Amino acid sequence: MLERRDVVAKLLKDRDNAVVISGLGSPTYDVAAVSPSDRNYYLWGAMGGAAMMGFGLALARADLHVIVITGDGEALMGMGSLATIGANQPGNLSIVVLDNEHYGETGMQQSHLGMGVDLCAVALACGFSQACSVTTEAELTTAASSFHETGITKFLQVKVSPESPPRVMPTRDAVENKITFLQALSADPVSLDTNKT
Amino acid sequence: MSSINWQQAVYDVIKSGGIDLIGYVPDAGHATLINTAKADDAMHDVVMTTEEEGIPLCAGAWLGGMRSLLLMQSSGVGNCVNMLSLQRSARMPMVILVTMRGEYAEFNPWQIPMGSTTQAVLELCGFKVERVESEGEAAETVQAAIDFAFNSNVGVAVLLSQKMLGRKKWVE
Numbered sequence: 001m002l003e004r005r006d007v008v009a010k011l012l013k014d015r016d017n018a019v020v021i022s023g024l025g026s027p028t029y030d031v032a033a034v035s036p037s038d039r040n041y042y043l044w045g046a047m048g049g050a051a052m053m054g055f056g057l058a059l060a061r062a063d064l065h066v067i068v069i070t071g072d073g074e075a076l077m078g079m080g081s082l083a084t085i086g087a088n089q090p091g092n093l094s095i096v097v098l099d100n101e102h103y104g105e106t107g108m109q110q111s112h113l114g115m116g117v118d119l120c121a122v123a124l125a126c127g128f129s130q131a132c133s134v135t136t137e138a139e140l141t142t143a144a145s146s147f148h149e150t151g152i153t154k155f156l157q158v159k160v161s162p163e164s165p166p167r168v169m170p171t172r173d174a175v176e177n178k179i180t181f182l183q184a185l186s187a188d189p190v191s192l193d194t195n196k197t
Numbered sequence: 198m199s200s201i202n203w204q205q206a207v208y209d210v211i212k213s214g215g216i217d218l219i220g221y222v223p224d225a226g227h228a229t230l231i232n233t234a235k236a237d238d239a240m241h242d243v244v245m246t247t248e249e250e251g252i253p254l255c256a257g258a259w260l261g262g263m264r265s266l267l268l269m270q271s272s273g274v275g276n277c278v279n280m281l282s283l284q285r286s287a288r289m290p291m292v293i294l295v296t297m298r299g300e301y302a303e304f305n306p307w308q309i310p311m312g313s314t315t316q317a318v319l320e321l322c323g324f325k326v327e328r329v330e331s332e333g334e335a336a337e338t339v340q341a342a343i344d345f346a347f348n349s350n351v352g353v354a355v356l357l358s359q360k361m362l363g364r365k366k367w368v369e
Contacts, residue, residue: 048249059257174286
């Protein structure tokens with residue numbers, strides 16, 4: 001079975017200037033552990049909002065690959081946003097669901113995805129140009145090889161082991177994260193609207 | 198002033214305020230704004246399945262340098278409550294235009310519980326709230342909300358009163 005941090009490391013290895021939004025709980029620790037960057041925005045709350053936050057960022061910065069890395073529980077809480085994103089087809093947005101079929105942060109209670117619900121089929125039905133379920137190392141290698149190619153709205157559901165690696169905790173201060181993120185992006189060769197007075 | 202005119206005046210200040218993205222859950226009171234946004238090639242318009250999607254949508258857009266604004270009915274404010282922690286925790290600028298239900302000449306009693314708590318809910322969540330009672334003050338208030346939010350990194354909601362919007366027409 002795939003290990004969550006190996007999955008995140010492989011997908012983000014060649015991230016270049018891509019930006020990452022991490023869903024609360026383990027995905028935030030995973031991204032902080034294997035791909036720390038000022039171009040990450042780590043959510044510690046707003047459950048169900050990671051995909052939409054990525055979508056907003058993808059609309060604002062069409063020049064960047066925007067990657068959302070979240071868990072199955074978080075993605076389920078924002079399942080309607082798959083319809084909203086699918087209806088708009090942002091070609092620079094990729095959503096990765098690390099699916100351990102459990103709510104890891106609250107004591108490993110079983111989630112719907114371990115009870116017969118197929119989230120990948122939902123994404124496909126919502127119009128994601130590429131929606132696939134990844135369960136093996138070979139499938140992961142294939143998915144990773146084209147992961148940073150933009151032009152299509154991607155949804156990757158990756159089945160991972162329900163193990164909890166040691167917590168690696170980035171800042172919990174949302175303002176601090178906002179400032180470092182904005183500073184990192186302000187170095188990009190585009191004009192930023194946020195400083196408009 | 199006809200209803201079309203005040204909504205056009207509001208759209209004009211949205212444009213001059215640098216807003217490039219409007220997220221909405223449809224409401225009859227916002228219909229003109231929604232149609233105008235959809236007809237404007239320079240405006241991103243995003244119809245959402247629930248109002249709470251709009252909070253991270255705006256937050257993400259702003260992190261990328263784009264100003265946005267949300268349209269919803271008072272019932273939708275209740276759908277946003279936990280997600281508003283994103284605005285407050287990160288001190289993100291955010292503007293929400295809310296069409297009120299559950300007040301003047303309301304036909305549907307199911308609108309009353311949320312309509313009567315909308316302003317208090319927003320204020321409890323840290324939003325600054327302005328209420329618009331007449332068409333003539335709508336555009337100026339929305340302009341002030343945009344300036345306030347983006348200059349001071351606060352969440353601002355503008356409540357458009359049901360008395361101003363008029364009785365809901367059940368048959369066109």
